[in-house]
Amino acid sequence: MTSIYNLTREDLENYFLSINSKKFHADQLFDWLYVKRVKSFDDVTNIKKEVLEEIKKNYILNNIKIVNVEKDKDVNKYLFELSDGEHIEAVLMFHDYGTSICISSQVGCNMGCKFCESGRRKKVRNLEVSEMVLQILLIEEELGSRISHVVVMGIGEPFDNYENVTDFIKIINHPKSLAIGSRHITLSTCGIAPKIREFAHFPYQVNLALSLHAPNDELRNKIMPINKAYPLKEVMDALKYYYDETNRRITFEYIMLENINDSAKEAQELCSLLKGMNCYINLIPYNETNNIDFKKSNNIDVFKNELIKKGINVTVRREFGSKISAACGQLRSKEV
């Protein structure tokens, strides 16, 4: 049976109408699910018993559970078991401005980025909306406090699960559910150009990040196979279209790999590629894993200064979580 957390507010209204009940129950049920955090439909007190019985015939509440938590300084990693026995992970980071959670959007990933541990296992399936929403709800319950920021950057390519990811955003942003502000939500793609264009018309002001990692096609083809399907020109055109439609600044992520993409030549190419764009670059120190042969660059400061000289906004991502394999690209690729 499917989880009620798969339904957006609008879906819930339509559901109540479809069972000849009242649309306003959607508001009431949202309050029980996301504010009161009810554990059983039987605890709902302001919807008639017959209606609740009907809901119980069609829906369950929770369909995932936390099976392990690892903690390091400023970071917790959560392992979830799904109802079909699959596992995914999410990472919670404590910042001075609040807490942010990096959630997974698929079991496995088909994008095959060479530096990514998370994508070593092929995609098994998309996550349901509820399986993404519940990563947040269960971690908030474990923490006993609210999460302020959400990034969809864990296992999976969110634009390869577009419908569910956009429904997930609609739910967590809704003022009667978690009310996580759009500007506190970031979605990261490896560059599925047609979906970037489609996302330009998604009417929520969420942030978009592109996992760039290489400034030319030759190198990007080597480390990110998706580039063969959507070469840089196509991706950059899609991003320009996205910017023209939304006026929202784009973040570029660039993982720093020793002797691969970290020389002055690549820094210059990057500056040329991004010239004139309203964007900023996030340089990510690579987290070495036992299974993949890339090394962390020790040229990050020099690279960063090259970009600054050319007027590019650039930050270096704070490193955390590598001890418990919770850092970027290190989430579990294997079955447990």
Ligand code: SF4
């Ligand atoms: S970096 Fe993201 S898109 Fe690329 S393989 Fe890893 S999980 Fe998939």
